[in-house]
Amino acid sequence: MMMRRLVARAVLSAILLSGTAMSVQAAGTLKVSVDSNLNTLDPAKMKGGQEYVAAYLIFNGLTVIGHDMTVKPDLAERWERSDDLKTWTFRLRKGVKFHNGRELDAEDVVATIARIQDKATGSTARVNFEIVDSMKALDPLTVQFQLKSPYAGFAELFGERQARIVPRDAVDTLASKPVGTGPFEFVSFAPGDRIVLKRNANYFEPGLPKLDEVIVRILPESAAQVAALTTGELDLVWNLPLEAIDKVKGDPKLKIDSVPTSTWDGVIMNNTVKPFDDPRVRKAVAMALDKQAITQIALFGNGTPTHSPIPPSHPYYNKDLKIAKGDPAGAKKLLAEAGYPNGFEVTLHTPAGRATRERLGLAVRELLKPAGITVNVQRVPFDVFLKDIEGKAGFYIDGFFSRPTIDTSVYPWYHSRGSWNTALWSYSNPKMDTLLDGARQAKSEDEAKALYTQVQALAVEDSPGVIPYVINHINGLSAKVHGFHSHPMMFLDLRDVSVD
């Protein structure tokens, strides 16, 4: 069932793509900036957003997380799974070539995953693939994985940033001379300065990419990025700093493109510490916080209010739930019921140097005042925060980057045995556990959607903590750039982009 639909989707996208291919000519050079130096061009070892930018230009995964946050075929044109969700078989696209001219085969996939699993590689994606019991290449275009336990989200894991498929005979030089199958081929890398990429003439999507050349400039200073965009020295600023948005908006030659991500900041309440051990107190805090106002204050409006880490742009988002508008009177009533008729005073810790989280802390202080809660904001240096506050204090601001799958974005925070839940707020509700375990084994997308809809409702009802917004990923670009769409995972997708 599922498989047939995926095949249909793949065929359909192939037709659509070849249709556009006729009219397309290679179009120019795109100059894009990232805000910090890249450590490595070896995808297995990547850790930062600016590195993933390179990863998505040079490499492909078996699957890809699409602009709508769902999983799509990439190097695998289709896949099947057994009914117990433990055997997964991927069928590779035929005739895909690495930039060095060699054809991709199933052994490359096995070697790539084995390398990520190898502890000496030190890949952060290693834990994702601990679930794999064994894998083998059945034939040059078919690879099969046996899992230790059923896992419905396995195909999504191949959309993870580090799981780019690499040629098994060139792994030792990936860090400085990456070879992939992606739309752009590596030309040169000057650390601290730039990466130069050129069009991959053999790219498997017909007619793509449109650009001849991509130059990724490394420019850490936000003032310099914006100045270069204004003068035309750059065509695109990836992940535009919030403070630069107004400037770009005010320039008729420039434009902004943004998309909600599932990167979020949160108000963490330790469910085992007084007064937050009382669900009514947590509910009161959640009630008093106007999420729209918070988004304005913390992100200058460049975020989207949400209920949980599931962003409003995702198909699983629960549209029936209302976003909290801020009800200090209702919050006061709840507090009185919980035994705090006159409110209480509490210290809120925020990590210094993380601007959005610091501003969120200030917003919480202002918005809880009318509900009778006096908040003392205390900023702590980030290393102290990691050591003494995160997972230990009763009330603080924290934040997390988007994860590739809904399961990995939600389960760790809401399941009673979830890693971040036990570390942050120690929330436990058997009903929530049942929902999350069920979603892991859901046999269809509809079933998964139904379960996650309930998860969000329960997350709002119980309010283990407050997740006020997901942050928007913003790109600043010149009006000369066409066909660009910001990706919710902050990947830089330049396949369809052209420059006048």
Place this chain on the structure above:
Amino acid sequence: MFAYTLTRLVYLALVLAVMSVLIFLVTQAMPGDVASMIAGQFASKEVVDAIAVKLGLDQPLIVQYGHWAAGILRGDLGRSLVLEQPIGPILMEALARSLVLAVVALFVVAVVGIGLGVLAAVRRGKLTDQLVSGVSYLGIAVPDFFWAIVLVLVFGSYMKLLPTGGYAPIADGFLPWASHLVLPVVTLVLMLLARIARLTRSSMIDVLQTNYVKFARAKGMPESVVILRHALKNALLPTITVLAIDFGLILGGVVVIETIFSYPGMGRLLLFAIQRHDLPLIQATILIVSAAYCLANLTADLLYAFVNPKIRHGMRAS
């Protein structure tokens, strides 16, 4: 003079050898060792150990130093742990870019500084002299990074005249390449201008009072010839040695300047290496910059000794 130069060179080699030991020891003491940096925040001890063995970090310090020092003598600066590339080419490319900044800045400082100094000396006590002093003080009263910000604000943001960051390879054309150098160079120049101008001014004033100049004037030579041909030649000697020292200062100053202007030179490479705990890269960068600094200082000393034999012999005595 030859023997003196040779002695100084041998001594320099010794100093560099001691420095290399110092750099190695200090960087080895860094917490948060490289293996765990590479393995990431949540890695188990097993993973960290596996990486440590792979990198040879499990060997005794003296063995590690031996490998490192022997490599440098062969011209091999080692491999960057994070970038996974030989350090030599990366470092040389960054050094070359920093040297471009330093050389251009030095040239501008020399021309403008000496010019202003002569002007101030000739117009001693007049408004021009006061103006030159005033303006050159401005340069030193405020730290270089503050000037950098003001320049970015004025020439980049408001006037949109110049790029405020980054680097363009000369292959992109002369104008893009040069325009990226202007603001960092001006910042460095502001930092050093005052001293050169003042030094030239005071030695010019001394020279102008000598009999030699008075004699030239008495012979009826035009004032411009007296100043440029006779006085300046003699007044320049101390200035030149100070310029050599300034060259070393610029090499140190680029760390901050390059950060502000996103300029991909040695300074930013060093800060990158420190943030990522890339030991071999930190060691090599500090060693190379320090060696360049020592060479500049040595040049200054030799120049000074060369123009001033009294000092040379005085030094011998101590």
Place this chain on the structure above:
Amino acid sequence: MTDVTPVQSVPRRHLPSLPVSLLVGIVLLAPLVVAAVAGSWIAPYPYDEMNIMSRLQPPGAEFWFGTDEFGRDVFSRTLVGTGSSLVMGVAATALSLLAGVPLGLIAGYKGGRAGEAIMRAMDVLMSFPPILLGILVLAVTPPAQWKAIVAIGIVYVPQVVRLTRAITLELMQEEFITAARLRGESAAYILFHEILPNIWPPLVVEASLRVVFAILLGASLSFIGMGAQPPSSDWGLMISEARPFVEQAPWIALCPGFALATAVIGINLLGDGLRALLDPRNTGAH
């Protein structure tokens, strides 16, 4: 790299040593010293009080020098930051004197192998560009302000050692030292009772100039993130944190910048004045 030449010593930021320079220096520095001592009391707002509703306000009646991105009062922050910035320079200089003067005395008075060893060690320290030596020391551990102070102190030890040694050597030629030696006084007695009282005037002049370098180096280290840490309102750190907003709100960077300039000029004038007062030998020399 030996103690050869007058130009060899680290560049001085000379200002004309008019008799009034001491006075002007004091006039410039007095408010800064008051701010350093009593900044937190006289500041109109607490330096770290954030008010999100009035962020990035331009200078005006309510906030004299405007507010930063968290709505903190820039004037109050600059005022309170005086302490951090000046203390960094003064403490680092004090450290280099504490370490450098005894070493210089030993090198000058005893000479021999010990003296040679000290001077060669100083040569090695001086072979690092100053900010690099600071970075090398700081790179070892997570940054903190006291570590920056120690690092700057170490950077300037060699200059103090050299100066102390040079003056000591000069004094050794004096008759009263020879007399003391002939009387059979102990080395300690001669060092502390005969030499030390005579070397402090040039040392004070030297120290006053050194403070300027230490303040600027401290600000540079804070600027690149290796000195004072947030939420401190150290001037170098303030300027560094103001960078992303420099176009929208230049006052955040300009205010501490002007404060820094005032301090540098003030101390320079003070140093020149002191030189004229204490060390007349040097006055005509520059």
